[in-house]
Amino acid sequence: MRFKYHQPVPNSYGCENPHHPSTTISDDCLDEFINIALDSNFAGLSYSKLSDEFKEEWDICWDNIIILKYLMSGEILKMEPSKEKCRLEDNEFHDFAYKTFALADILRKNGFKADLLNPIDDRVSLRAIAMQSNDAIITRNNMCMFKEGLNLGLFMIQTSIENLPFKSENDMIWVEDYCSTCGVCIDRCPENAFGSDRKVLRKVCTAHKEGCSQCILFCPFYKWGYEKVKKRYLRMKR
Numbered sequence: 001m002r003f004k005y006h007q008p009v010p011n012s013y014g015c016e017n018p019h020h021p022s023t024t025i026s027d028d029c030l031d032e033f034i035n036i037a038l039d040s041n042f043a044g045l046s047y048s049k050l051s052d053e054f055k056e057e058w059d060i061c062w063d064n065i066i067i068l069k070y071l072m073s074g075e076i077l078k079m080e081p082s083k084e085k086c087r088l089e090d091n092e093f094h095d096f097a098y099k100t101f102a103l104a105d106i107l108r109k110n111g112f113k114a115d116l117l118n119p120i121d122d123r124v125s126l127r128a129i130a131m132q133s134n135d136a137i138i139t140r141n142n143m144c145m146f147k148e149g150l151n152l153g154l155f156m157i158q159t160s161i162e163n164l165p166f167k168s169e170n171d172m173i174w175v176e177d178y179c180s181t182c183g184v185c186i187d188r189c190p191e192n193a194f195g196s197d198r199k200v201l202r203k204v205c206t207a208h209k210e211g212c213s214q215c216i217l218f219c220p221f222y223k224w225g226y227e228k229v230k231k232r233y234l235r236m237k238r
Contacts, residue, residue, distance in 0.1 A: 001067045008120060014105045019028035020114035029110060030164075036106065040099045043148040048132040050155075058124045064164060065117075065129055066157040068103065070096045071149055081210040087098060089211060093119075093153060100155040106174040109179040115161035126154055134167040140179035140186070141215035142200040147172070150221045175221075178233045185215035 025033075034045055048065040055063060073092060079085040082201045100116055107114035119126060127144045130136045136146050143150050185196045190212065193204040216222050220229050 008081055008117075009094060009118070012101045012191045013108070013110050014099055014102070017108055017113045017115070018111050022111040022183070023160050025110075025112065025161045025163060033103070037068060037103055037162065040103070042096070042099070043071045043152065044146065045069070046130070046133040046135040046146060048129050049164070049166040050129065050132050054132060054218075058128075060124060064159050064161055066101055066131060066159055066161075066164065067132075067133060067135075068096075068155045068157070069146055069148055069152045070155075072151045072153050074151070077151060077213040078211075079211070081206065081212050086210040087096045089203075094153060096153060100157065102155070103191055104157050107157070107159060107161075107179060112131050113158075115158045117156040117158055119155060129156060130154060134170040135172075136171040137170070137175040139175065139219070139221065140198070142202070142205070143219075145172075145221060145226075147226045149226070150219055153196060157222065162225060173228070174233060178229065182220065184218050184220065188214050188218040199222065 018170070029048075037045055044069040046069065050060070050063040050065065055061065068150075072089070076085060076088045095214060097116075097119070104116055105116040117124070117126065117129075127138065130144050130146075131138070136144050139145050139150065144152070144154070146152055149170065186198060189225075191204055191206055193201050193206075195201050207215075224232075
């Protein structure tokens with residue numbers, strides 16, 4: 001039996017975008033927004049400034065993105081793949097979706113354009129947008145990992161704010177080298193969903209269809225955390 005991963009999220013904005021949106025946010029206003037997001041149980045925020053090449057590739061005209069990251073429940077991840085597990089994952093997903101709409105409303109009320117990017121719309125890749133933040137990396141098991149964790153769900157807000165704290169360099173590139181020498185996810189995959197190039201075969205992987213989480217649960221980044229794995233990697237390279 002195969003299950004659908006997420007149901008669509010209906011729009012639940014409480015107010016309209018301003019007719020003449022502001023493009024500059026004060027430090028105090030941004031700090032307040034961040035604190036509200038963290039109080040809403042988001043694990044952290046990142047920011048993407050989409051390049052002209054990216055916008056041309058995906059045929060979009062917007063470029064300022066706020067990325068809201070939430071930790072997926074460990075209790076749910078440890079469940080066996082089932083319809084019930086997918087239902088609980090979907091409930092968690094929708095809970096944070098409504099929180100994201102509320103955060104977008106806060107920006108709108110403060111004079112900024114803010115639109116939630118549909119997380120299940122394939123017209124633009126949210127993972128590709130995440131990589132434009134220089135704050136994430138794609139692991140061997142095909143997860144988009146930030147320093148806050150491997151088990152992250154993402155929501156994104158496209159906004160008129162142009163002075164967000166964008167990063168110019170990615171300090172997580174070392175993860176690609178670490179993953180190339182690890183292979184735990186390959187050994188533990190119950191579906192043998194890795195090809196001869198040792199990369200995930202998305203048509204075989206059942207993570208988004210049945211809720212399989214094995215490659216996350218056995219990954220050193222999930223078991224030990226980003227900083228501990230980094231320290232171990234640096235010791236190995238000495």
